[in-house]
């Protein structure tokens with residue numbers, strides 16, 4: 001099939017995929033929640049602990065210098081991955097959630113006065129809703145939500161209408177983890193620019209699946225999590241334009257983010273260290289770098305083409321199932337298929353599929369307002385990674401026929 005990836009060879013890089021599940025071949029279709037890890041990532045983390053682990057930035061001894069070097073080298077990898085202008089724009093965090101909270105507290109909160117507005121969309125993950133509610137509650141600002149159309153597209157006209165003289169910040173998801181919709185973030189950013197409104201792009205679901213160029217995008221902030229880009233959990237990236245980061249106060253205080261400390265006054269380090277208080281996830285960041293290198297070597301345009309081809313194949317095969325309904329049918333979609341089936345609850349579907357070796361997610365996918373928008377309590381979600389192939393889709397389709405028989 002199309003896409004040009006040698007998936008059989010790539011699958012072999014992922015040890016977890018080699019094992020059977022409930023006696024069946026494992027069809028892992030939950031990469032939107034978290035991707036599996038290639039051997040290169042596992043090796044990078046283990047190699048750090050086995051050969052050169054020590055705390056970073058402090059030791060004069062060889063091990064500490066080696067681990068500092070390996071950790072800091074990942075900034076350059078992320079710079080390449082995002083085409084950032086400067087590696088000082090790369091802040092290491094725990095993940096997308098922490099990155100959004102950091103921007104909310106350090107950049108946005110000081111801008112807000114009672115009655116000011118933060119604009120998001122109706123398809124945000126809770127991670128891009130709750131941090132804004134927290135700063136809104138603390139300052140008297142208001143959360144404004146751009147609507148979602150029936151097919152799962154962002155209502156761009158509705159979004160433009162909601163940009164007002166009080167809009168202080170816009171935070172928008174690049175790719176919806178529930179619907180798969182690829183949002184026209186360039187249009188959102190252009191609309192924001194007309195009024196000098198800074199924009200954060202939640203890249204948790206775009207970084208794993210497509211080329212990203214933060215300079216071309218023109219956003220102020222872009223965030224993603226390593227555990228979805230084939231790296232470990234507990235590591236991630238806040239990318240921020242350097243002038244933005246330079247103007248921001250620290251969010252957390254502690255070791256490693258200071259220049260000098262006295263009891264009277266502390267001077268803070270420059271970005272990115274200013275935002276990296278305390279001992280970070282050293283081996284995790286190093287392994288995150290290995291995951292990003294892995295994606296760069298495979299080629300993100302190939303990953304995108306492969307997942308798009310798989311999506312088309314899956315749509316065609318799934319359409320033949322009676323009572324099957326996809327939630328989110330936007331023309332521009334990533335490899336995510338959320339669905340419901342007549343007479344079967346999503347959790348039951350997930351459980352029956354698991355018996356067939358098919359791993360999917362069932363639930364609200366941390367997008368409860370979106371579930372309300374589509375008037376469903378939950379969906380089943382199948383999502384693709386670079387290691388998925390048509391056999392995974394066939395296994396899903398066979399499993400769903402079994403579901404049908406079960407509830408017939």
Ligand code: PMP
Pocket residue numbers: 032033094095096097098125127128173175176177202204205225227366
């Ligand atoms: N935004 C989106 C669109 C996501 O899919 C996720 C993860 N499901 C997050 C934010 C939060 O990411 P994390 O839990 O890794 O911080």
